Amino acid sequence: MKYESQKIAYKYFVLATLLFGLQVVFGLITGAKYVWDFDPLINILPFNTSRAIHINLLVVWLLFGFMGGTYYLVPEEADTEIYSPWLANLQLYLFAAIGVTAIAGYIAGWSWGMPFLEQPTILKIGIVVVALIFLFNIFMTMMKTKKWTVIQGVLLGGLVMLAVMFLFGIFFMKNLTTQYYFWWWVIHLWVEGAWEIVTGAIMAFVLLKLTGVDRALVEKWLYIEVGLVLFTGIAGIGHHYYWIGTPNYWLWVGGIFSALEPVPILFMVIDTLRDVKERKVEITNRLALYWAVGCAVMHFLGAGVWGFAHTLPQINQWTHGTQVTAAHGHFAFFGAYAMLNLTMIYFALPQIKGLKVFNQRLGMKAFWTMNFFMIMMVLALSVAGVIQTYFQRVLGMDYLTTQGFMKLWFAVFWVSAWGFAIGALMYIVNFFTIGKKQVAV
């Protein structure tokens, strides 16, 4: 850590960590509703509310992580202090306040009712304000020195795209098809566009610092990866336009472009492994290394393989709207984005705390526990999804009868989720106790 203002990242990581824990708690509550038909919370916290909170917390903690990562990364890349630490703090508290209001609102029945974008309009405007403060602060920091490294240029581009796309999710449209058309501009162009760009930049930064490989090499690969992500991802939005009332040429466009989507993610795996193999410095922070390599692998499996498995229209017509999507959702969000944030946190945390060496045992246990049980959860949901696809879609059994046949696998999913929760708890404890009882350097 070279600059004092990089410490701002710590507060963002604290919130990200706490909200991650809360997301897991709401995940357990939501999952229980699949396992037991009797729901004692049906009138207080019905499924739709607990799911809304579960998925909103996911997005919010990941965004806190991205913002913290950005505040850590940009000073080093731009070679200067953050333009305004005061604005960075204001933005943090404002975003946290909006988040708390949104969740309290959901419990009270205040919702805008589009999945992931349930925030009432006034809160969405608040989120736009937060984004503007953030982008302004980051841009002004970069303008102080105007050192346009590829990493920070790509990062800024991704963050601007992230903010711009959100605007397409604010307006009420009378036509459900049009509403969903542009809803995907937020959801898809985030996860298969803007977020991938941000991830690419942050990962490039971490690998550069961790392995000491040539900056020119890292930056060249960053361009190629991000270029291919956007080339396949932007038109790849077509895989969401198969069945929502849009013209049938999307079956071709979506099928072809999204079949290519795993390619750049595979490149990321190869790139990461090569950087590690050709490292020029000894890697003492093995936790950051494990999360980085793990992220590349799980990103590829979750987003690449599990995404490809149901992206072609010939398959998707049977699997669309089943638990197959839920399996992919859990795997991809964890592998690509949760793990990216954990990589950045484990990279930055020891430096923020001024630790040259630290005990990595609990962190390692958290890494293996979370990864193992996430794979178990995904496999269970995948089996449930295949059962649903065959019974409901192929055989024509009605929805609820089919759900009865999936129960065993919901139970496996839920028990595995408890395993994951234990791993998450290990991480949270590790986050707050790291470096304690050791000599700070």
Place this chain on the structure above:
Amino acid sequence: MTKAQAKAIFVWGTVLSAVILLALTYNSLSQIPQRTHADRLDAQVATGKWVWQKHNCNDCHTILGIGGYYAPDLTKVMSYRDADWMRRFLNDPGAVWPASRKMPNLHLKDQEITDLIAFLSWVNGIDTNNWPPKPMAATASAGTVEKPGEAVYRAQGCSACHSIGGVGGHVGPDLTKVGSRRDREWIEEQLKDPKSHNPNSIMPSFAKLPEKDREDLVDYLSGLR
């Protein structure tokens, strides 16, 4: 490969894909009104869409295949449920569908229910490129023709309480062989006035069912032996 070439991949890859998306968006937006029968999208449908959003229905149900996966997809719900059934169900989901996984009572006003049904009826007409597909097994076993009464049985949601051949709920009696236990007149009377045979029956009356539908249903049930 040089860094300049890598940058060119980045710039041109992005531009090309974005141009494709924008051009097809322009075309799609011109086709959506026709494909969704936008001429039938009146103020009531729009109000119904807001009822749908306000109560966050989409985080349990999917629609157009998107949403929570906890409750049935409602894209084509008005193809297999009539407005009367929907109204009874939305008024008190627990009473109409007492079996297994439950929907909470949203305490909707009559007007909200009317608007919501208008919205779902409009959604039912969207051209979804034939999604959801017709179940393959149903097409493959096309030799067995469905009796008209079987369709009424499904449309009225009888299987929420009763089961046939092991499929359905267990709140009411099993109907697998009901035809060998009860005659036509008994079944017809039961449908019209469930309390006539058992004053404590919790079964709702189907006296309002059209004459033809009730006869078909009685034919079907009395044939189950």
